[in-house]
Amino acid sequence: MTTAEWLDIGWVDQIPVRGSRTVKVEGGDDIALFRTAEGKIFALRDRCPHKHGRLSQGIVHGGAVACPLHNWRISLATGEALGEDKGCTPTVPVKIDGGRVLLCRASTLRAAA
Template identity: 65%
Template sequence: MIAEWLDIGSVEQLPALGARTLPVRGAREIAIFRTANGDVYALINQCPHKQGPLSQGIVHDTTVTCPLHNWRISLIDGHALGEDEGCVPTIPVKIDGGRILIGRKEALQGMA
């Protein structure tokens, strides 16, 4: 049986208010984010507007601002905020023993 979760590393390797990318063979790249309070989220690394790399955006509270056109995207559900419309697929995340685990099925498909 294949594990339901992928261990992608230690929470400590992910800086607060920062992001890292996770390339996935045959699927879209995933961006892993850590908020100031230590929560971790994962989204497909493409803004719904012009596919800007969200991992290069500014993380604040539970949102990330796209570096291309300043769209704010919720890290919780992937929806664009304010007057903007669109949604980024999210990837389930959990922390276990200081390790970041993401949903295997969603990660390999590159969509939620």
């Protein structure tokens, strides 16, 4: 349920396993939601720290996503670029409640700004 702190986005099942969906934030960047093979949900600003590729369009593997533009691997948990690359994408805390995906409202606004 949407509250002052949390935004109710939808059902976990709406996000494909090893896939992603986006949340459009009026006046800001999209937020990308990811669901890993293990069923964990993560949220990041939908922008690669490298050249702003849409991370939501990348291939999700393990706990990371490969950016579709230049194959940077971004950690879903921390937003940090993995391997040799350096950079970080803001993360948004996610909570699952009764199968619903809840996003931290304040962090969503910060990440989208």
